[in-house]
Amino acid sequence: MSTTSTEEERTTTARGETILEVNDLKTYYEDGGLLGSNPVKAVDGVSFDIQRGETLGLVGESGCGKSTLGRTLMRLEEATAGEVKLNGTDITTLSGSDLKQFRKDVQMVFQDPDSSLNERMTVGEIVREPLDVHDWKTPSERRERVRELLETVGLQEQHYYRYPHQFSGGQRQRIGIARALALEPEFIILDEPVSALDVSVQAKILNLLEDLQNEFGLTYLFIAHDLAVVRHICDRVAVMYLGNMMEIGPADELFDEPANPYTHALLSSIPEPDPTVERDRITLRGTPPSPRDPPAGCPFSTRCPVKIRPAAYRDMDPDVWERIEIFREVLRERSRADPSLSDRVRKLLGRESHRAGMDEIIPELFGDLDVPSDVMTHVREAADYAENDDENAARTYLREEFGSVCDHERPEQLAVGDRGRLSLCHRHDAEYEEPATVFETLVR
Amino acid sequence: MSTEQARSARTKGEPLLSVENLRTSFYTDKEVIRAVDGISFDIFRGETVGIVGESGSGKSVTARSIMRLVENPGRIENGRIMYDGEDLLDKSPKQMRSIRGGSIAMVFQDPLTSLNPVYTVGNQIKEALRLHRGLSGSKATKEAIELLEAVGIPDAHRRVREYPHQFSGGMRQRAVIAMALACDPELLICDEPTTALDVTIQAQILELLEELQEERDLGIMFITHDMGVIAEIADRVNVMYAGEIVESAPVVELFESPKHPYTQGLLNSIPGQGLDENERLATIEGDVPTPNEDPTYCRFAPRCPKAFTECDTVHPEPVEVGDGTGQHRASCLLYPEDLPTEEAVAVHREGGQRGGDTR
Numbered sequence: 103m104s105t106t107s108t109e110e111e112r113t114t115t116a117r118g119e120t121i122l123e124v125n126d127l128k129t130y131y132e133d134g135g136l137l138g139s140n141p142v143k144a145v146d147g148v149s150f151d152i153q154r155g156e157t158l159g160l161v162g163e164s165g166c167g168k169s170t171l172g173r174t175l176m177r178l179e180e181a182t183a184g185e186v187k188l189n190g191t192d193i194t195t196l197s198g199s200d201l202k203q204f205r206k207d208v209q210m211v212f213q214d215p216d217s218s219l220n221e222r223m224t225v226g227e228i229v230r231e232p233l234d235v236h237d238w239k240t241p242s243e244r245r246e247r248v249r250e251l252l253e254t255v256g257l258q259e260q261h262y263y264r265y266p267h268q269f270s271g272g273q274r275q276r277i278g279i280a281r282a283l284a285l286e287p288e289f290i291i292l293d294e295p296v297s298a299l300d301v302s303v304q305a306k307i308l309n310l311l312e313d314l315q316n317e318f319g320l321t322y323l324f325i326a327h328d329l330a331v332v333r334h335i336c337d338r339v340a341v342m343y344l345g346n347m348m349e350i351g352p353a354d355e356l357f358d359e360p361a362n363p364y365t366h367a368l369l370s371s372i373p374e375p376d377p378t379v380e381r382d383r384i385t386l387r388g389t390p391p392s393p394r395d396p397p398a399g400c401p402f403s404t405r406c407p408v409k410i411r412p413a414a415y416r417d418m419d420p421d422v423w424e425r426i427e428i429f430r431e432v433l434r435e436r437s438r439a440d441p442s443l444s445d446r447v448r449k450l451l452g453r454e455s456h457r458a459g460m461d462e463i464i465p466e467l468f469g470d471l472d473v474p475s476d477v478m479t480h481v482r483e484a485a486d487y488a489e490n491d492d493e494n495a496a497r498t499y500l501r502e503e504f505g506s507v508c509d510h511e512r513p514e515q516l517a518v519g520d521r522g523r524l525s526l527c528h529r530h531d532a533e534y535e536e537p538a539t540v541f542e543t544l545v546r
Numbered sequence: 547m548s549t550e551q552a553r554s555a556r557t558k559g560e561p562l563l564s565v566e567n568l569r570t571s572f573y574t575d576k577e578v579i580r581a582v583d584g585i586s587f588d589i590f591r592g593e594t595v596g597i598v599g600e601s602g603s604g605k606s607v608t609a610r611s612i613m614r615l616v617e618n619p620g621r622i623e624n625g626r627i628m629y630d631g632e633d634l635l636d637k638s639p640k641q642m643r644s645i646r647g648g649s650i651a652m653v654f655q656d657p658l659t660s661l662n663p664v665y666t667v668g669n670q671i672k673e674a675l676r677l678h679r680g681l682s683g684s685k686a687t688k689e690a691i692e693l694l695e696a697v698g699i700p701d702a703h704r705r706v707r708e709y710p711h712q713f714s715g716g717m718r719q720r721a722v723i724a725m726a727l728a729c730d731p732e733l734l735i736c737d738e739p740t741t742a743l744d745v746t747i748q749a750q751i752l753e754l755l756e757e758l759q760e761e762r763d764l765g766i767m768f769i770t771h772d773m774g775v776i777a778e779i780a781d782r783v784n785v786m787y788a789g790e791i792v793e794s795a796p797v798v799e800l801f802e803s804p805k806h807p808y809t810q811g812l813l814n815s816i817p818g819q820g821l822d823e824n825e826r827l828a829t830i831e832g833d834v835p836t837p838n839e840d841p842t843y844c845r846f847a848p849r850c851p852k853a854f855t856e857c858d859t860v861h862p863e864p865v866e867v868g869d870g871t872g873q874h875r876a877s878c879l880l881y882p883e884d885l886p887t888e889e890a891v892a893v894h895r896e897g898g899q900r901g902g903d904t905r
Contacts, residue, residue: 334817371749373774
């Protein structure tokens with residue numbers, strides 16, 4: 103891939119020095135059950151690093167673990183496993199004065215400026231609080247510093263004695279930014295800093311963040327779900343799905359030629375502010391699986407439009423294949439839901455439980471299609487298991503029959519291109535077709 | 547419906563809904579806030595009319611006014627809302643109840659607040675069927691299942707007996723849409739229906755709305771602050787600012803040649819419009835004002851890069867700015883473009899002299 107000289111320059115300066123290194127980080131939320139608990143795997147083994155002075159974007163849908171990752175890097179959540187090295191020191195085990203020192207170096211700006219500012223404190227007190235906590239110089243110097251900070255973020259000195267409710271959303275976000283800057287951190291985590299703002303206000307805050315980065319040499323982790331914003335402000339981007347990092351790489355490259363099927367689908371689902379654009383949208387089916395019970399293989403395997411099919415079914419009609427996938431999803435949804443009390447009573451009384459109803463679903467899904475008889479036999483077999491209230495057996499049966507490497511094996515992060523891009527997908531293996539090639543045939 | 551079709555539908559036939567000079571004010575101790583101040587627009591059958599604007603511009607109040615859901619201290623003070631040849635503002639509360647959810651249905655931003663957590667989704671759809679179509683028992687259940695299937699919920703037979711908390715966010719919004727469709731409405735009012743959803747789910751819902759519109763020839767009023775969503779779904783766009791519609795145009799024209807300085811600013815502040823990476827985003831200075839007095843001036847003037855003296859004394863009226871078909875109008879003293887500024891200002895000054903309140 104050819105790159106222009108300015109881009110190369112930027113890449114080399116950004117690659118100067120690693121400020122943060124994350125290795126196989128996991129954050130699980132235990133539900134505190136006494137017996138065999140089933141934790142929520144919010145962050146499930148991610149590794150990446152951030153260079154000094156760069157902005158790394160972290161994108162993904164809600165519930166993908168991006169905020170938990172940010173909070174774990176801040177030590178607001180305890181990591182379950184793995185390490186986070188800031189300037190070479192593992193911060194997951196810090197305590198006492200080391201931890202306090204670390205808190206000075208890393209700061210966070212939160213999404214909602216309403217709930218992250220204490221309504222009972224004046225703006226001056228809010229911005230001064232970190233200075234007070236860390237016993238920074240003398241009180242009068244602190245006040246001077248706060249005034250300076252307010253000016254830096256585009257507020258006025260006289261705002262010192264006002265309360266947060268007297269400010270608009272954009273101004274409040276500026277207060278949050280001033281507070282984050284107070285202790286001169288080197289690394290700032292921005293957790294959806296502009297999501298709650300209108301576009302015209304959003305543009306001002308983004309410009310401010312860029313100015314501050316240039317002025318103070320800050321390093322940003324920019325968490326967001328708005329991909330247009332991320333593309334504008336970030337040097338590199340990481341895409342998360344279900345606690346995993348699906349793809350990470352330089353922003354321009356990742357947006358122009360997404361390698362991972364999930365990135366591809368995510369980008370194609372963003373509405374473009376241009377009505378004349380005719381796009382080949384890939385609309386994903388269903389919703390992400392529960393992070394308590396992630397798929398055994400690739401995290402995206404349940405929704406992936408370019409999933410690898412087992413050799414025997416490679417030439418099957420795509421419609422039939424899709425219905426089988428929907429059928430598997432229905433079963434997955436069912437085994438996830440606990441039977442309600444009335445279901446249990448009904449079952450005890452020997453009355454028909456509505457958890458079955460396979461005789462309705464099968465015709466609904468496959469009725470209007472010309473399904474090969476051997477496929478139908480397998481579907482019926484699975485339906486029989488489900489009819490007997492054993493969804494898990496039905497799922498296993500279907501996984502054995504229609505599953506592929508995507509269902510069985512967790513993919514590795516494989517290198518794509520020559521600018522350090524990584525993507526979590528079996529299709530980058532030389533054995534299979536690349537995702538992009540398959541997408542092309544899909545769109546046609 | 548494609549924009550071409552929608553355009554031709556516009557030229558013939560009566561509008562489904564026609565809002566004329568609507569004003570809704572909120573009376574607080576301190577001031578009277580004109581949340582919606584003299585707006586007019588039409589919605590035709592099979593057409594999607596988008597309303598965009600920043601928070602506080604009066605988008606949601608417009609929707610609520612049409613549904614007559616404005617609550618104290620809010621009051622609809624002036625204007626007409628013509629639906630099916632009759633003014634909705636003259637209807638009694640009882641008549642209004644049968645129109646709401648009957649021929650006009652509404653989908654709100656947050657699906658959780660429009661679903662009752664203690665009833666199953668099926669029960670809630672059946673309630674609408676019973677109230678508006680007199681269906682009950684197994685007939686209603688069957689219809690509810692069909693509706694859930696129509697909005698793309700798999701396994702509807704079982705889902706119909708589940709509670710809202712057992713549905714995911716996208717599913718809930720689908721269920722709300724199913725409920726809105728229960729009585730075969732002619733007009734669907736969507737107030738930020740995808741704002742609380744993720745992009746991949748948003749794409750599903752937008753696709754669903756387009757399909758339903760094609761099937762049922764629905765008129766859709768779509769409120770959002772997301773210009774991308776508007777570009778995708780709307781046939782025609784009204785841009786609101788501080789309670790007024792400042793520009794109204796077919797979607798392609800609006801994005802290709804926005805005329806009002808506010809629309810231009812709004813479009814320029816979206817990141818990723820072929821902007822170089824190192825370029826700064828354009829911004830609009832200042833904040834949206836609170837519309838609390840008679841509009842005797844342009845409310846955008848204090849933030850407008852092109853403002854001149856008259857902007858503070860003359861209220862801009864909507865004037866034709868497009869290709870002469872009357873489809874593209876903007877309320878700005880800079881237009882009509884072919885007139886010198888003084889004459890253009892005079893046009894607006896005269897326009898403002900027309901009849902006062904009708905109510």
